[in-house]
Amino acid sequence: MSGLPCADNLLLVADSYKISHHLQYPPNTTRVYSYFESRGGQFQETCFFGLQYILKRWLVGQVVTQAKIDEAAELYQLHFGSDAVFNRQGWEYILQEHNGHLPIEIKAVPEGTVLPVKNVLFTVENTDPKCYWLTNFLETLLVQAWYPMTVATNSREHKKILQAYLNATADNADGLAFKLHDFGFRGVSSVESAAIGGAAHLVNFLGTDTIAGVVLARDYYGCPIAGFSIPASEHSTMTSWTRQGEAAAMRNMLERFPTGLVACVSDSYDIWNACENLWGRELKDLVMSRGETNSTLVIRPDSGDPPTVVVRCLELLGQAFGVSINSKGYKMLPPYVRVIQGDGIGLQSLGEILHHMAANGWSADNVAFGSGGSLLQKHNRDTQKCAYKCSFAEVDGEQRDVYKDPVTDPGKKSKRGRLTLRRGDAGDWTTVTEGQGTPDSDELVVVFRDGCLVQEYTMDEVRERAKILDGNGGYME
Numbered sequence: 001m002s003g004l005p006c007a008d009n010l011l012l013v014a015d016s017y018k019i020s021h022h023l024q025y026p027p028n029t030t031r032v033y034s035y036f037e038s039r040g041g042q043f044q045e046t047c048f049f050g051l052q053y054i055l056k057r058w059l060v061g062q063v064v065t066q067a068k069i070d071e072a073a074e075l076y077q078l079h080f081g082s083d084a085v086f087n088r089q090g091w092e093y094i095l096q097e098h099n100g101h102l103p104i105e106i107k108a109v110p111e112g113t114v115l116p117v118k119n120v121l122f123t124v125e126n127t128d129p130k131c132y133w134l135t136n137f138l139e140t141l142l143v144q145a146w147y148p149m150t151v152a153t154n155s156r157e158h159k160k161i162l163q164a165y166l167n168a169t170a171d172n173a174d175g176l177a178f179k180l181h182d183f184g185f186r187g188v189s190s191v192e193s194a195a196i197g198g199a200a201h202l203v204n205f206l207g208t209d210t211i212a213g214v215v216l217a218r219d220y221y222g223c224p225i226a227g228f229s230i231p232a233s234e235h236s237t238m239t240s241w242t243r244q245g246e247a248a249a250m251r252n253m254l255e256r257f258p259t260g261l262v263a264c265v266s267d268s269y270d271i272w273n274a275c276e277n278l279w280g281r282e283l284k285d286l287v288m289s290r291g292e293t294n295s296t297l298v299i300r301p302d303s304g305d306p307p308t309v310v311v312r313c314l315e316l317l318g319q320a321f322g323v324s325i326n327s328k329g330y331k332m333l334p335p336y337v338r339v340i341q342g343d344g345i346g347l348q349s350l351g352e353i354l355h356h357m358a359a360n361g362w363s364a365d366n367v368a369f370g371s372g373g374s375l376l377q378k379h380n381r382d383t384q385k386c387a388y389k390c391s392f393a394e395v396d397g398e399q400r401d402v403y404k405d406p407v408t409d410p411g412k413k414s415k416r417g418r419l420t421l422r423r424g425d426a427g428d429w430t431t432v433t434e435g436q437g438t439p440d441s442d443e444l445v446v447v448f449r450d451g452c453l454v455q456e457y458t459m460d461e462v463r464e465r466a467k468i469l470d471g472n473g474g475y476m477e
């Protein structure tokens with residue numbers, strides 16, 4: 001037992017109403033086929049990621065045992081006040097006939113793929129006609145793919161902005177992968193969410209403090225080390241020296257971490273004083289000497305109006321350490337001093353800060369950003385309108401296209417029939433409905449079948465697919 005709620009018992013990982021659904025399909029239903037899509041919302045394209053974690057964590061291998069069936073039967077008898085709801089026979093059939101492996105086929109777009117919303121992202125179908133009820137039993141769990149997909153998509157939107165500003169104001173975009181650091185571990189709802197969301201951010205970037213995400217990438221995406229960080233202070237390690245001791249605390253950071261990158265939060269009392277008089281005067285020689293070993297001090301403001309504070313810090317540091325003009329005509333601090341802004345960073349404020357920097361002649365290359373709640377937590381299933389819907393069924397041997405089309409919301413209309421995902425010569429994506437597609441033209445790949453993970457992706461492959469191609473998703477006015 002992993003100590004998790006539901007303790008790895010897949011039979012408990014569903015909405016309660018699902019437990020009764022095996023009794024609600026037409027008699028002699030032998031096949032239920034459903035698909036997952038994002039209908040779009042904040043973003044009109046989606047970076048698909050995270051299904052592999054769900055498959056490997058919950059569905060691969062012998063996931064049905066007698067003990068799990070008995071535990072579920074007991075709980076559901078209490079939960080419904082009846083032992084006529086839970087599908088004991090159905091689960092025992094899977095245990096006996098399939099040795100506890102799920103007779104399901106899942107076809108998905110390769111992880112990391114970026115495609116317009118409203119396209120099929122994965123399909124689910126039972127491979128044993130007696131297990132028609134299993135396809136949609138799995139909805140509850142599989143729809144949780146909304147989270148990693150939405151985090152990866154949102155993180156990638158930040159990358160577009162950063163790349164555009166680097167292209168416009170920096171010598172190159174070589175530092176792009178470290179420009180947005182994940183600060184979100186504490187701000188999500190669970191360690192597992194941190195792992196999933198943290199890994200999703202790492203599809204696009206290499207900087208993170210969310211260790212759980214690095215661990216998930218190692219354990220589920222074959223990546224020994226998916227993200228990196230550096231020694232950095234927090235307010236307690238600075239303020240415990242007292243206000244009079246702030247310079248000593250800062251000096252300690254430089255002496256304890258004499259080479260490489262070190263970050264120091266500097267707004268405990270007065271960020272302006274810190275930049276001008278502490279880093280810029282009292283510790284100036286120690287800061288400058290880091291240049292001799294290609295080492296860098298990263299100064300961290302952590303309060304105030306972000307665009308104003310970032311630019312003011314750059315101005316003060318520029319006065320103290322000097323400024324050069326890069327190939328794009330923008331100001332650069334010396335290589336041994338940089339700024340990281342980790343307060344109030346989201347898609348909107350990132351653009352505003354970078355715009356304000358550029359408007360004041362500062363290159364985007366001077367600053368890195370940290371984002372927490374906006375990066376990992378400020379999303380829900382509706383952000384990208386992710387849904388799982390049945391589009392095909394077989395009843396009494398008759399194959400029927402299935403759909404919903406609510407008169408009260410045309411936006412919720414679902415696709416009909418078996419679906420395939422086609423990629424045109426121009427790289428455009430089309431979802432072919434009503435079984436009109438052909439298997440050999442289908443971009444959907446069988447990733448799971450009958451308890452086995454048929455196709456697996458490494459973080460490197462995922463990152464390759466998620467790369468941003470044109471460097472000008474820009475926001476430059």
Ligand SMILES: O=C1OCCC/C1=C\Nc1ccccc1
Nearest residue numbers: 183184209229230232263340342
């Ligand atoms: O402030 C924080 O809140 C919570 C997450 C971590 C964190 C800062 N970390 C950091 C890492 C690398 C450079 C600078 C800071």
